[in-house]
Amino acid sequence: MVDAATPETSAPKGESRAFEADVSRLLHLMVHSVYSDRDIFLRELVANGADACEKLRTMALQNDALLGGDTELGVTIACDPEGKTLTVSDNGVGMSHSDLVEALGTIARSGTRAFLEQLGEKAEGSNLIGQFGVGFYSAFMVARSVDVLTRKAGAAEAWKWSSDGQGAYTIEPAAEADAPARGTRVVLHLSEGSEDYAEPHTAERIVRQHGSAVPVPVDLIEKPGAEKRRIADGTAIWTKSKSDISAEDYTSFYQSVATQFDEPALTIHYRAEGRHEYNVLAFVPSTPPLALFDPLRKGRMKLYVRRMFISDELEILPGYLRFVSGVVDSADLPLNLSRETIQDSPILAAIRKGVTNRVLSELDKLADKDAELFGKVWTAFGPVLKEGLYEDYERRDALFSIARFATSKQPEGGRSLKSYVAELRENQTDIWYLVGDDAKRLAASPHLEGFRARGIEVLLLSDPVDAFWVQNALGYEGKPFKSVTQGSADIANVPLAEGESAPDDKDMGADVASLLAFVKQTLGDAVSDVRPSTRLAESAACLVAGEHGPDRGLERLLAAHGKLSEATKPVLEVNPRHGIVASLAARLQGGGDKTVIEDASFLLLDQARAAEGQPPVDAAAFAQRLTRLMQSALA
Ligand SMILES: Nc1ncnc2c1ncn2[C@@H]1O[C@H](COP(=O)(O)OP(=O)(O)OP(=O)(O)O)[C@@H](O)[C@H]1O
Numbered sequence: 001m002v003d004a005a006t007p008e009t010s011a012p013k014g015e016s017r018a019f020e021a022d023v024s025r026l027l028h029l030m031v032h033s034v035y036s037d038r039d040i041f042l043r044e045l046v047a048n049g050a051d052a053c054e055k056l057r058t059m060a061l062q063n064d065a066l067l068g069g070d071t072e073l074g075v076t077i078a079c080d081p082e083g084k085t086l087t088v089s090d091n092g093v094g095m096s097h098s099d100l101v102e103a104l105g106t107i108a109r110s111g112t113r114a115f116l117e118q119l120g121e122k123a124e125g126s127n128l129i130g131q132f133g134v135g136f137y138s139a140f141m142v143a144r145s146v147d148v149l150t151r152k153a154g155a156a157e158a159w160k161w162s163s164d165g166q167g168a169y170t171i172e173p174a175a176e177a178d179a180p181a182r183g184t185r186v187v188l189h190l191s192e193g194s195e196d197y198a199e200p201h202t203a204e205r206i207v208r209q210h211g212s213a214v215p216v217p218v219d220l221i222e223k224p225g226a227e228k229r230r231i232a233d234g235t236a237i238w239t240k241s242k243s244d245i246s247a248e249d250y251t252s253f254y255q256s257v258a259t260q261f262d263e264p265a266l267t268i269h270y271r272a273e274g275r276h277e278y279n280v281l282a283f284v285p286s287t288p289p290l291a292l293f294d295p296l297r298k299g300r301m302k303l304y305v306r307r308m309f310i311s312d313e314l315e316i317l318p319g320y321l322r323f324v325s326g327v328v329d330s331a332d333l334p335l336n337l338s339r340e341t342i343q344d345s346p347i348l349a350a351i352r353k354g355v356t357n358r359v360l361s362e363l364d365k366l367a368d369k370d371a372e373l374f375g376k377v378w379t380a381f382g383p384v385l386k387e388g389l390y391e392d393y394e395r396r397d398a399l400f401s402i403a404r405f406a407t408s409k410q411p412e413g414g415r416s417l418k419s420y421v422a423e424l425r426e427n428q429t430d431i432w433y434l435v436g437d438d439a440k441r442l443a444a445s446p447h448l449e450g451f452r453a454r455g456i457e458v459l460l461l462s463d464p465v466d467a468f469w470v471q472n473a474l475g476y477e478g479k480p481f482k483s484v485t486q487g488s489a490d491i492a493n494v495p496l497a498e499g500e501s502a503p504d505d506k507d508m509g510a511d512v513a514s515l516l517a518f519v520k521q522t523l524g525d526a527v528s529d530v531r532p533s534t535r536l537a538e539s540a541a542c543l544v545a546g547e548h549g550p551d552r553g554l555e556r557l558l559a560a561h562g563k564l565s566e567a568t569k570p571v572l573e574v575n576p577r578h579g580i581v582a583s584l585a586a587r588l589q590g591g592g593d594k595t596v597i598e599d600a601s602f603l604l605l606d607q608a609r610a611a612e613g614q615p616p617v618d619a620a621a622f623a624q625r626l627t628r629l630m631q632s633a634l635a
Pocket residue numbers: 044047048049051052090092093094095103104108109111134135136137183184259
């Protein structure tokens with residue numbers, strides 16, 4: 001919220017200032033934009049005017065003198081086809097000198113920053129503008145120069161900001177005759193080829209398309225001297241009944257409130273009644289918003305109280321639902337509370353709980369009703385929703401119910417835990433999982449062989465957050481989660497699938513047992529143990545974590561983030577029935593030169609690491625060993 005009447009003590013007279021470097025870059029893009037839907041600039045300016053009105057309305061609750069006699073807040077668009085200008089005015093909160101410098105010389109919006117980052121060094125990405133909208137600066141898509149005349153509510157002085165979008169702008173005191181009594185007037189001197197925007201029917205068309213999104217009335221003045229005509233009534237869409245709202249109205253409101261340009265995948269509109277009354281209109285996008293993985297995890301819900309905008313900074317939905325945008329309008333919250341007091345209010349807590357539960361249950365319903373659409377939502381937001389599995393114990397079951405996974409049987413994803421559990425194999429007591437950072441590598445992991453041979457399905461978890469929730473989740477429907485790379489895999493009781501065979505420790509002859517002892521001695525400190533595996537069918541060896549240490553995938557993740565002071569030593573599991581193992585065991589029994597067996601021991605370890613996407617323990621030694629072995633094989 002803006003501070004109302006900050007006195008401007010030592011504001012300089014006329015001065016020229018350079019734009020922040022990023023603004024210049026952005027403006028360059030705007031001016032040279034080839035983006036075809038330039039209409040968005042008007043929508044951005046009208047939205048800014050409406051925001052300014054709402055800010056003032058909220059501030060006036062504490063200090064009604066700010067409104068003075070001018071209490072009907074709104075936005076006016078004035079066309080001048082002859083003068084080739086288009087003016088968007090509001091009688092909202094206005095800007096002081098420092099507000100101007102801050103707001104119109106730098107980049108404040110996180111969305112705009114993200115847009116620039118997304119663009120990287122490329123300049124040709126200007127078609128992205130349309131997808132994200134870039135606020136005030138989009139005016140330079142159609143204007144060769146822009147004047148902003150503004151007077152902050154309650155202030156005596158007014159300011160004029162001007163720029164041709166070429167790297168600098170000027171600010172000077174506005175002539176009293178030019179200045180609005182309160183609020184902001186943005187005058188666009190239209191550039192060649194954009195003169196059509198000075199035509200009243202163009203402005204009217206654009207506003208009508210998006211009018212239901214604007215929470216204050218919008219008037220049109222068709223030409224200088226003409227009467228105002230109302231073209232949007234400013235009725236808040238969420239207070240209307242569903243039957244009076246068209247799909248287009250919902251979409252355009254969504255696009256404006258979410259600053260997204262896609263269709264919503266899910267629209268949630270309802271009125272909660274009972275102990276607390278509030279209206280909710282919330283949307284799940286169909287494509288991920290920018291800055292989705294911003295560490296601040298800022299939400300996108302706005303709080304209104306009886307149609308009065310209060311804040312878009314309050315946490316209404318938990319961080320893992322930060323992709324949901326929309327509005328909550330409470331009938332019960334007092335209007336004169338500070339943001340901090342509202343944040344702690346029990347009424348907001350009740351709203352938070354109600355809306356969170358509702359969003360999750362609507363997602364669950366969508367999953368039942370339209371699996372394909374839900375699949376898209378899960379692909380876009382699953383990694384974010386899964387953060388809830390880690391941090392929202394209370395709703396873990398609700399989240400488990402909507403979560404979908406890639407599994408060894410269904411690597412393309414979309415498997416629910418419910419269906420996993422419904423198809424457990426005979427004697428299978430656990431939900432098995434494999435964690436890593438690469439879905440493809442997981443699907444090809446040797447750890448899965450023994451599970452495959454027994455028809456046991458394994459969840460393949462490749463999102464960064466997976467390693468964390470799965471470690472402290474108790475289980476699902478009484479079945480614990482168990483890592484296939486940790487501890488001993490007691491799956492021997494699960495019968496083999498038809499035509500499959502898999503090793504078990506009983507398969508191991510005394511010669512293999514001596515080989516494993518030799519390998520262990522050779523590898524020394526590099527491993528904590530070497531033992532026969534029930535996990536493997538085709539591969540010769542794999543690495544697993546001890547029973548109590550972190551899972552292999554989690555350990556790699558912690559190490560990558562510098563969160564592991566000392567790596568634990570893995571266990572090397574060897575397939576006792578593998579051809580290599582049998583030959584090595586025979587060679588060991590036969591006595592003679594042990595170099596080959598030593599080399600092979602290290603190579604077994606290194607190739608098990610490679611299967612996990614890890615480099616060899618010692619790259620130079622690895623190369624020498626491999627060369628020696630190839631030489632003797634080729635000799
Ligand atoms: N008509 C106006 N009245 C008062 N302040 C304004 C007006 N237009 C712009 N501003 C100020 O300029 C800032 C930047 O505007 P811009 O449209 O670029 O982004 P934004 O409105 O903050 O972003 P968003 O659309 O995501 O809310 C605004 O936050 C506001 O402080």
